[in-house]
Amino acid sequence: FTDEEKAYAGRKAFIVNRIGDFGFLIGIFILFNQIGSVGFAQVNSAALPLGVASIAALCLFIGATGKSAQLPLYIWLPDAMAGPTPVSALIHAATMVTAGVYMVARLSHLYVSAPGIMAVVAVVGVLTAIWSALIATSQNDIKKVLAYSTVSQLGFMFIGVGVGAFFAGTLHLITHAFFKACLFLGSGAVIHGLHGEQDIQRMGGMRRYMPSTRMTFLIATVAITGILPISGFFSKDEILGQALHTRAFGFLTLGYSGPHLTFLGPLIYAVGSFSAFLTSFYMWRCYFLTFSGEYRGPESVHPHESPSVMTLPLWILAGLSVVGLVLGLPKPWVHGTALQGWTWEHFTEGVFSRPRGGAPEEFAPYLGYGIALIVGWAGWAGAYSLYFKRGLAGDELLTSRVRGLRRALANKLYVDELYGWAVVRPIWALARGLWRFVDATIIDGLFVNGIPSFIAWISAMARRFQNGDVQRYAAVTALGVAALLYVFLVRG
Template sequence: MEVTWLHLIPLLPLAGAAICGIAGKWLPKPWVYAVACVSVLLGFLIGLVAFVHLGEDVQQFHEIAWNWFAAGALHVDMAFLIDRLSGAMVLVITGVGFLIHVYSVGYMDEDPGYWRYFSYLNLFIAAMLTLVLGDNLVAMFVGWEGVGLCSYLLIGFWFTDEEKAYAGRKAFIVNRIGDFGFLIGIFVLYNQTGTVNFAQLNTVVLPLGVASVAALCLFVGATGKSAQLPLYVWLPDAMAGPTPVSALIHAATMVTAGVYMVARMSHLYVSAPGVMALVAVVGVLTALWSALIATSQNDIKKVLAYSTVSQLGFMFIGVGVGAFFAGTMHLITHAFFKACLFLGSGAVIHGLHGEQDMKRMGGLKHYMPSTRNTFLIATIAITGILPISGFFSKDEILGQALHTRAFSFLTLTPNGTSHLTWLGPLIYAVGSLAAFLTSFYMWRCYFLTFSGDYRGPEEVHPHESPAVMTLPLWILAALSVAGLVLGLPASWVHGTALEGWTWEHFTEAFFATPRGGRAEDFAPYLGYGIALIVGWAGWAVSYSLYHQRGIAGDEVLKGGWRRVLENKFYVDEFYGWLVVRPTWALARGLWRIVDATIIDGLFVNGVAAFIAWCGALARRFQNGNVQRYAAVTAVGVLALVYVFLVRGS
């Protein structure tokens, strides 16, 4: 259904960004807050109205805002599309975004750059909405780059700190690597299909090779934006930004763009089963890898950052095994509970006046009960020890992985034989291990922060945050619980009112079906039982180690292993050795040899020096003595006389 108001959704935050950015310095503080929050809230309301009107008769709302450019056969419209997937994404972005805006009012109140902060935040919302709402790859890429820019701006928000500015640059450059792949993917698709429009791309059947190349290139972009192996290294450093930014951009929304993109391009991915296997393997490896690192981080935000990387890995398992609905469902529930966790950690940091090291926390449940309770709910949600949102979405992913048929027909000549049947169960096993580690490190984080006795310095008095910060926490905690509705198994809700609300049913027939067909139904109770055992096992280990002893529980693992984990497997050092230092060396070489020596020395200064040398030579003749000139003239005349009269005749 064609409409004319969809562009308002990204336009309102964009206008808010312009107002805050241009006039924010002179406007009164409450005005800046009001503009920033209301513009997002209006976007949320428009999205909500659109979303509730989606139904069987109206599958989508579509608007061509303007014809962006046309070159030859290429027509690109700035067009927006809201369907069940992007509609849910819009609600998550604007809803969680609005809560984080409100939270930021309390968090950033004392920062002199608050107007700059809210301008960037609004700009981010606008870019993210463009990414989600765009009805073609190019419009999506605009948002894709826009969120990257805002991420850079907000990570380096306190840019006077060299380390934070460096983190911003690192995020930007690593993302550029992924964006490069994304662009090539767009080029490949346009070259082979002649269109960049999602609706048209979904109807095209591509040969396996082309589909694989395109899907692989797009997935490279996704690994950059969504922090998967091997490009995840920027996300932990991105915690240098303000904590609400970490919650909004680096947990709830931007980093899930890769998952959204893969889900949006599901028709492309199912025609490239090899790439899907790669996506799933990368996802499960990332989930395990960063969960391992998270177990030994002492910075509360670093733990949550690696947790985010790990959970993104779970989402990629979901979309990789063909269960697009499971991956996107985990995306939504993760947005709720991870935003809640990040904002909770922000409240802790705020209450401890900037302390981030869990070694100097502990016992905070006595000082900040609201923060503790919401953090506890969100931790339960992510670890899955009780069946609320995270439990269902994560278990759906693992269950789908166990029974997946997405990797069938993984030959160049599909003949019906099944391949890689062992891969799904393997992913399930490794994913369950990662789930166990998730439970372990999240409870470790909880115990170290809130249980036991306060270990911080005497002069810091922990205090609860103002209501403007705790209210969003409570709302997000409630959503973390209510999100379970999305993940209820079909057999439980069959025929009840809740059936229409489960994500699987809601997006039925929206995503493409893997070539091998859907995963067969499985007995949920066995899977749930295993998941509960895994979750509680993680809790039990963590409880026994950290509940009483606090940070001393880390001593159970000593020596080299701990050093390796604490140093994040030395990946940063490895990349530094592999990429950064050669690049620096090359740049220094270019600077010293090409720029300083050849261009500056030879071309710029060399020419000048040659002219100066000639001038120095010439000025020896210009000594101001007229008689010298006359004498030289006489010699010259002699030469002319000689040439014309003696040699010439």
């Protein structure tokens, strides 16, 4: 709490999440008013009118956008990375921030009954994925790169549940927990080995000093970029494949089931595929600038590998990132009943609802695999040509071509400044105005200070009659007696 940056990040996370919680509570109240319960089983089995289901689902999703850092409530998560790296690995990669995705998936029957809101979920997810991926391409803080990567990957999960691919969305939640926790802990090992340095422009050549960290970071990078044979390929490709083939969307018009938004699925697929390309690009950029080339930091710092107590969890998570491949295999692909029991399709069988008009949750044709592989390798090729061969000169070359865009992305597209101007300043001005009128004028002026001042004035007036002058006492007594005689004798 003594560090202003960390204290500010905590306040920011608290306030932004309370905005989402406001919508979440309204959704809970609506469901309780209509059903009398907020249990998953009762909500999913209830037959709600389209309008009620849509409003409740939308309010609950507002809560999910705050908890899972989606547009426009994503701004707290990158700043929250100011905390310790193990905390980021646990809470911001695997547990807390995925609660919104889990909630939407568990309420699959409710969202299926409100197809317009499913479209909103998918659109918000894909916009968050592309928005955060663009920002991540120009970040130099290794933890900020991973932070925006987390926001982008959460967007992919919401694409999955938004297009009705609840199986794929929750599968990506699990595989993401493995490789993103490995990446965060790996970045912490690098920061530890460089005595607190977090700028990837001041790293380089870490493959010679940190072989274990480098290898585990490489495995997790392959997983997140969606390159076979690591788990991230199956979950991300399945999400995009479902988006391409889905016909489950309806208009966001409460009480009206109009024509389907047939163009929305292919559009989400196209934007999502470009986001996957950017994911591959910025993650390989981070890897090459950190572990390839020559060391670019100060000579006074001597990089070193972390102790085994830090590298052992990295190897475990890297292994889970590889073994997680089994979770993504569809049961027809798996020979042997024992192995079939470990697939995510087996665990979730019968749990999620399937939207009408949605594509069956089967893997896309081999053409889809080919496109996904091309996207992943294209991002690697772009980062390899710019950063593996050129190092920091790759950033300079890219900046010379799109200087304005790179500056905007490095400044996070000025979203914090926009929120400060459009939201924080007006609220601050309103709060100061209310303070001056309500608190300073009415409460302090009238009640806190006004009443004591009035009592003090009465006391001062009363003290004039108690000044010790006997003649004044006698005169006042005589006047009192005269007044009483007048009242009783003359007017009585």
